Amino acid sequence: MAEERKLRILIAKPGLDGHDRGARVIARAFRDAGFEVVYTGCHQTPEQIVSTAIQEDVDLIGLSILSGAHRYSFPRIMELLKENNAEDITVIGGGIFPLEDIPKLKAIGIKEIFEPGAKLDDIVQWVRTNVKPRKAMVA
């Protein structure tokens, strides 16, 4: 039997903010942890993010946002994943969120929110524990 393939991760920046320090640091940390990482760059629409996630056949999407537009973009991304039968892709978020928004984001299916000060090792560990490679898509 073939070995389990490496986890494939998409780091994505929805919205218009250019604060990409966190996204680029976590992308490197995931790469150093042995995952395969794709990074979208800044200013991606929900449609672009979901389409990249499907094309790249990723197991996890990490959304990084610091502008406050998560209230629009996160639900839209979850909706689009469903519409594309890709809701088995795990989605997590990182950045700055009002505290009262965090339970709401979890309620729409965002598995975890990592706030400022989260340790890279903890995030990597969370991924190892909670994300498994998706089943191969049946053509």
Place this chain on the structure above:
Amino acid sequence: MGRKMFSEAQLDRMEKEYKDWLQEYQKALQKMPERMERFSTVSDMEVKALYTPLDIKDKDYFEDLGFPGQFPFTRGVQPTMYRARLWTMRMFAGLGTAEDTNKRFHYLIEHGETGLSTAFDFPTLMGYDTESPLARGECGKCGVAIDTVDDMQRLFAGINLEEVTTSMTINPPASVIWAMYIANAENEGYDRKKLGGTIQNDCLKEFIAQKTLMLPPEPSLRLVVDTVEFGTYEVPRWNTISISGYHIREAGATAVQELAFTIYDGITYVEECIKRGLKVDDFAGRLSFFWNSHIDFFEEIAKMRAARRLWARLMKDRFKAQKPRSMMCRFHTQTAGCSLTAQEPYNNIIRTTTEALAAILGGTQSLHTNSLDEVYMIPSEEAVRIALRTQQILADETGVANVIDPLAGSYFVEALTDKMEEEAMVYIRKLDELGGMVAAIEKDYPQMEIADAAYHFQQQVEKGEKIIIGVNKFPSARPELEFVLKIDDELENFQIERTRQFKAKRDKVKLQKAMDELRRRCEGPPCWENNVMPALIDAVRAGATEQECCDLYREVFGTYSDPGTF
């Protein structure tokens, strides 16, 4: 030479006695070792236990320091510095609608701020009106939404635009927003020749760090030169570029990288303006800089002093500037947002105070102090008042503004200032070798240097080599602050509707004519006759929205998107 600060005899004795002292120090360490294996600044520049005249033995007071207001301006750009006039207290402000921000401006002025600084929301920063599908969820969140010249009128209502200087943090659409500012000021009866202020207008650092991206580098530079050229002839009190290290630093750069990349961006703008046919002494005096004041106190002071000396030398030697004003690195400073913590946010007041003190001792011309809640959101009134009061207390109570450049002559500060300049020059030579900043950006060079530094710092934090109180030492949970500002999601619909009504009332023929002229100028070769600014002022006065002008730019010049490397 013979003009050195210490005699040979003094230095000989110092060398011997320093060696003796070092032995004593080593002996003492055997009883109690040093706290850390290695001491370094927040940028990871190693520092020694003690600095002495030996560290600055090659310095020449007149060549390297000079007097305030004199070349090479190490000790400050004005002869009087804060003895005559304090730095401008300029709080970066922008939230919700133009009216909301106008109210905040008045609040800040009532509480003693002395200059305005405008934060635009992300759609405005990227050249989109609020109604753009790309703007969903962003309206008024990280700044004010400005679509039209009417919004600009509401933004500055009741403020005397010839008395107060206004800074606007806007980059790829800077020409458009500046045109709206000028058009509105003239509509209100002010004279453009008397308007004072700053547009950030620093497109190069967008590619390097801040990532508000619109056009490719070449046409971006063309528009920057158009604004410099227009300012030189038409708005002579305006600072047409604020060459910014702030965002480079926030993206994770070291102090040296911030200094070097920013100064090199400055070199590039000067070269481009000279290529256009401008004379260096006609425009260089209106270039200003913008530094980050991070948490490492002495490193920041050294960086700011080195920046003045480095810029003065480059302007004199590389560009043959004659006027002292052309050689002055005048700058705004903002305390470091990235040094603040979401945990125990009241501690941010202490961080900001320390950083503000460094900016003052570094000789800044204006200052923004971050609010304690700025780590979550744009600040509340309560928090912004504390931040402004921080500057006022430093200015009026502590005595730190009463003596010019009080740290000059400190063996450590002078040695660190030299090191900043030397290491920045290494980068500057490297950038020359790469063929200039645009070529370096295309090779992803500054971007990756910064990404490396950011990752290195994060790893140091993870290992506990760099300490952040409340985060990796005495860790604490993020509390709920009682006064965090909330921006209503409904504002978006209000702003969309208002801009629609504005558009419906425009004289379509007049607007089309103005837009055609703007297009003609954009398509033509860059020169004074094709300078976009006069056409833009006509266009926005005829009702062109920000996005309509920027869409025209995108059509003519093409677009640029983030390559997404890490």
